[in-house]
Amino acid sequence: MKVLVTGISGKLGRLVGLELLRRGYDVVGIDRRAWPDGPAEIEVHQADIRKRPAEDVFRTYRPDAAIHMATVTHLVHQSPDRMRVNLYGTRAFIQHCHAYGVKQAVFAGRHTFYGAAADSPLYHTEDEPPISAHAFPELADLVAADLYAASALWRYPEIATAVLRIVYTLGPSRHGTLATFLKGPTVPLVAGFDPLFHFIHELDAAEAIVTALAHKLHGIFNVSGPTPVPLSTIVKAAGRRPLPMPEMLFKLGLGRLGLPLLPAGAIDHLKYPIVVDSEAFRRATGFQYSYDERETINSFRTAG
């Protein structure tokens, strides 16, 4: 079976590519970036998903299944075309799947879709609307891309489409939203708040994505690993020093004094939890994570 992966040169994309290979799929990738030491069996086409050369890959390769991971998610580096990549890229992906007879599509989305608020329930289920896109406009494009991908469920019902909302990934690659936040020796926190953070080992995340494909999932599914852990506990277990700061100072200091440059809306994500119920995914696939909460954090901490 032939599988096309967009965004394959990203840290998680590579793991997905390798896992597909391990399970015996034929893999081809599309990414603007190269994968310098990638396996010979995986051909990476350096192209922008929105442009003609990417469409040519769909046309000539005729994949049976496709996984869309070419979304820009860094909050730290705001780039003007981020929204365009995320929305038009998702549209192009779905249109090409339809036009070139792809039978299965997987959209790798984020659990931050649900937003963080003082009054939302602790465990989000897939039917919940995104409540705080207004408070965090920098995430609005990812929320819209998720909803757009889900529209393929009725637009092209012949394609088995799985929209995955995956919790933060963590692991030896030290890549991703949570890993970036934990980068420095001292991690600023909002004093008086200590939200639960839901995360999964990056290898488990890659495995979950491939598992969704193998089970021909059709629908929207939350994906999580071990039970959530308070942020301050994660910081300490990662060998970092937590530095709780009053919210006012935190806001003033963003991007200065060694504090990360975060959009204002991100502060809610440091005050309130985003935790998901992934029971539907577990029931549909039997997926079990391999790395528990401590092993996952250790793998991040001890990576070279």
Added chain:
Amino acid sequence: MLDNLLPIDPEVAARIEALDLRFNKFGVDPYGIAKNDLIRFVSAFAWIYRFYFKVDVYGIDNVPSRGRGILIGNHSGGVAIDGAMVMGSMLLDAEPPRLPHAMIDKFIHQFPGASQLMARTGQFTGNPDQAKRLLRDERLLLVFPEGARGTAKLAKDADSLVDFGTGFMRLALETKSPIIPFGFVGGGEALPTVANLKRLGRLMGVPYIPVTKWGLLVPKPTRFQLLYGRPMQFEGTGHERDEVVNAMVDRVKERIHDLIQQGRALREKRISEEDLVL
């Protein structure tokens, strides 16, 4: 969070260990309850519960020792001392101990410190989805159907009841959970409020600021009566018409009113423990 700031009471630690909770490798349960924080916090709170206040608890065996249930009772006394005392009785007096999840007002989680404390002890903003999930997970809920209007009762009205919402009853019906009514007496004496400053409260992000007889918002040492009634099981789906649900709510409200009256009579020594009908 409270690392090393508060001493540990070994008896409290043993009771927290005995709770029916599944802690992960960091000592945190799936709802974010942290064992170590809970032990330290309850150790400090136990002193307030046992020595600063004094709570005469009756009918504690009416609370199921395991499985889902909703504790429903009256609010009074400016701030939710009653909620804290119910927590205390369940954690420190009940055998085996249980940790109730109170459905609290949204404003509490907006305050630094309070948010962290509530999150680590399993106290969530009241929300039907949250409540259903906890009940289906066989947890014990604590709900004050009068809400902030209940704590806002002035001292002279402390034993009265204001309107009950119907959410708790629909929840009980839908999840087939027993309701355990309770009456709490003495809140008006601990913190006798003479007025509530609503405008100032809104500026500070709370429903109101209570003003006590002595100005300060410090409760005086008080003896409370807390009476748990027999569990009430209602039959239905939770999707009945309002009239049907309201009639059920009224039965719970009458039961709580009756428990408050008995508690008041006990407090004034007009009856003795043997006369109680719980």
